[in-house]
Amino acid sequence: MKRFPRTTLAVTVAGAASFALVLSGCSANAGGEQSTDENVKLTVATFNEFGYDDLFAEYEKANPNVTITHKKAATSNEARDNLTTRLAAGSGLSDIEAIEVDWLPELLQYSDQFIDLASDDVDERWLDWKTEAATDADGRLIAYGTDIGPEAVCYRSDLFAAAGLPTDRAEVAALLGTSWESYYAAGEKFAAAGTNVPWFDSAGATWQGVVNQIPNAYEEEDGTIIATGNPEVKKAYTSVLEASSTLSAHLGQWSDDWTASFQNDGFATMLCPGWMLGVISGNAEGVAGWDIADTFPGGGGNWGGSYLTVPEQSKNQAEAQKLASWLTAPEQQLKAFASKGTFPSQLEALESDELLGATNEFFNNAPTGEILANRAAAVDVTPYKGEFYFAINDAMQQALTRVEDGTMTADESWAQWVTDVESLG
């Protein structure tokens, strides 16, 4: 679902640059011991903003025999197309390829195309579920986690005030509660105040939050597609649409209307992963009142986040792995967070003071570092995403859109979705 360059976005979390970059220069083992004097040329392909530009220079300084070439794609879609095309062609990939969690499951199908990155150095480096998602059926770790997208709820305190609701972060968190029912109920309350502003942006975005809390929404681990017969999915579909009929702004996420709506009081709340803060502050520039509540309906939720892989095609696998390991170490990830706001997935970084002390001016100086760290800790379900996850979820997004824009009833649209899913096999 995440089709938007996370870039713009990554401008993020803190007026990030504002908190001191004390760390620079104090990374203990930049690249580990220098094993060879041989000159090595490494290419690294990323997309959007990983915040690596300074880090590359630092690594090259510590390892004079290494030259790094950075290939940066503008959007993650572009990177995905590039990656799959070159995987198919069997050549042309970089030594390190950044991938996004959304297309990770597709790549796990072909995990033999990537080298096994597991090693003692990186044991216990990341949140469990972050590592699990990148581990294939044979237990090979094909990717090192970079950032994650723990979700909180962002809200417009000025619109809340106008509706007579509390505006304080903690009170709002209590009002929204921890279940979807309480989140929708708060929406009904908001609507009842007659502000004429929808509660959330779209059924599709809400769906993203709900479906990521279902362990096996569409597929079983053995690859059986259970999507169309899964009562949990049907229930979620019905409840999301029911809520959206009265609470949604019916704005497809990332659409031009959606972007424009930030300047037009389009909606009062939205589910926001860390990288979304940058999107909001970018789209809503000049709009006062955005704030972020430390809660998420239905438990925790994660949306998006990236990884680094070393393709089997690479001619410098060992050196590439070393660089990837260094880049994803907590110290380096914190620097990336400071420069571009990519929220770390490393346990050690999550507990660091730099992270926990980060605040965001746009969001009423909210302690975004602390809130998002809490949100990351609350994630307790790792949804299984198999080969067809992307395509099935995509079809579901369209099914929801069809109901929202009124081209079909909920039942017709569900039937169409079933046909779509069946035609995938």
Next chain:
Amino acid sequence: MTTVAAVEVNARSIRRIALSHTLSRWDVRFSPYLYISPFFLVFAVMGLFPLLYTAWVSVHDWNLIGGQGDFVGLENFVTVLSQGYFWNSLRNTFSIFLLSSIPQIIVALGIAAVLDFNLRGKTFWRMGVLLPYVVAPVAVALIFNDLFGDKFGLINSAIMSLGLEPVRWHVDVIPSHLAIATMVNFRWTGYNALIFLAAMQAVPRDYYEAAIIDGANRWRTFGSITLPLLRPIIIFVILTSTIGGLQIFDEARMFDNVGQGGASRQWQTLTLYIYELGWNQRNFGRASAVAWLLFLIIILIAVINFLITRRIAGTGDRKLRVRAKGIS
């Protein structure tokens, strides 16, 4: 001895002459083929091979990354043809094609006719017409998406300020086709106008002079001289815009941020459908099957076009002769 030598020399020179004759005969005979062969060699590599390879892929299970699977015969074609989205995208393709090509050619003719007058700053106007063609289609789409936003688009804002119902550009079928056709037209009208203009300038001016002396007005000369003489070019433009029109991709893909042609595939064209099958579902077998079907459709349309062309080109000349006679 000497005579023998002389005869030998003679024979040699005769042989040499004979050889050079053969060579020059070959030269005349084969050189032209040699000269055009680079095109065909390149075509074989860049056109024919992919074409045949696509056919090969289309009869297999084939994953984008996983590569070749089992041979499945025509199953991919059968599956695709039995899917509603194929027929839906065929309808959309033709609808957008007609909505773009027809107005485009008519307007281009009009613009060319105006440019054919003695305007001040000729080059400026002519370059101005071509400018949209230089803009990348993706950039065009970005600009037009601001116009065609459902809720906050410029056009709908204008419509709503008049108290009318906003047009649901991204929901209803015909409006979405109109919007996409507008982008296509914006890009190609000027280009076609310049082609028409070039052809118009090749029309002998005496025809017009004679006609005007006989009292024909602008409309009459346009209808009776310009149009008939432009017929071959019009046919050419129709043909190229048919081929292009059946392959519309960029504008439709950029029309929303999802790029699959709408939640109900309201504006999914055949090429978008191919892309969805190949890159989203990673089913290259089916994508190739649709690609071949599209190829066959284009050939079919091209043949129909060709047959019509031959008839019109024939009658065109005759009509012109008759009309020219009538005028003089």
